[in-house]
Amino acid sequence: MKAGTISRAAELLGVTQPGVSRAIAELEKSLGFLLFDRIRNRIVATPEAKLFYAQVQASFLGMDTLRATAARIRDHGAGQLRVGSLSALGSSLVPRAVRRFRDRRPDIAVTLMVLPSRDVRDGVASGAFDIGLAADEIDVSGVLHQPFVQPRVLCALPLGHPLSEKELIGPADLHDLPFVAYVPEDRARQRLDRIFAEAGVKPRIVVETIYAATVCALVAEGVGVGLVSPYAVAGADPTRLVLRPFEPEVQSRSLLILPLDRPKSQLVRDFIDCLMEAR
Incomplete structure (x- = not known):
């Protein structure tokens, strides 16, 4: 021919x-x-x-x-890196890690998917993601896992809210207030529910969501108040939110997860280093 x-x-x-x-x-x-x-x-x-x-x-x-x-x-290694992240870290810590990684490995393309934690876990278990970050309520069977970050949550208030006058927010301050909550299966939500029950108070839940960024957006719109990880507010408009410490301490715990029975490539090791540095 x-x-x-x-x-x-x-x-x-x-x-x-x-x-x-x-x-x-x-x-x-x-x-x-x-x-x-x-x-x-x-x-x-x-x-x-x-x-x-x-x-x-x-x-x-x-x-x-x-x-x-x-x-x-x-x-150069595998040539691309596929990362799944929960919302609370997907708009702050993980982008910082990606920037560090790209500075060191500019030839490597990164795919970053921000998903519910259970979907991140399933993606890692199936091999769709090389590395994942998920909340600690996931089923950890079928994946390797280790604690990643567990920051103390903050109370997010709309700008001008009466509680913004206070330096510290407690359970009693939130009694019968419109409250933006995470879904019941969220571990941080469960810990918070126990604290409210022990204090004998009950916020008025007006919206439930799985995404930290959605909590911040709803609070900024004045829908209610909420408790969020400090990592989750990085992408929020600081002119529309007021953040205050919440007592007693409630932690938002996340896990770093990896596929089971698959050796870590050099790219994955490099990205984990960047994640640790970005904390």
Whole structure:
């Protein structure tokens, strides 16, 4: 197809002309259709041959891509990093880690997905993510896990809220106030519910959500007050929120999770270093 003639093909391949003719005949027999018509001592590719040749070219391009990928993995590692993160860290700590990582490995593309913790866990377990950050209420079977950060939560108040006059917020301050809460299965929500029950107070829950960023946005809109991780407020508008310490202490705990039975690549090790530095 490239050479145009059997004789030229034989020269390029370093074989005899009969050898090329036999190879063509064997391929035609194997395929079940003719590749060339013989017209006035010339060979002309059939329509079927042109279709088949297009697929052959695509296959060779695919092989070239595989060779290039192998070289990139050999020289630079896996070539891309897939990270899943819960919302509370996905707008602050993880972007800082990505910036550090990109400074050190500018040739590596990063995919960052901000998802509910259970979806992050499932993605890591299935191999869709190389590394994940999730809240501590996830099912940790099928993944490697270790504590990552457990910051003390803060009380988020709309700008101008009466409680913003106070330096410290306690359970009694939130009794019967409109409250933006996490969903009941959230561990921080469960710890907070116990604190409220022990204090004999009950905030008026007006919205439940799984996302820390949504809590901040709802508080900023004046829907209610909420308790959030300090990492979650990094992307919020500071001119619309007031943050105050909450007592007694409630921690928002997260885990660093990795696929089970898969050795950590050098890229994963490098990114974990960046995560630790960004805390």
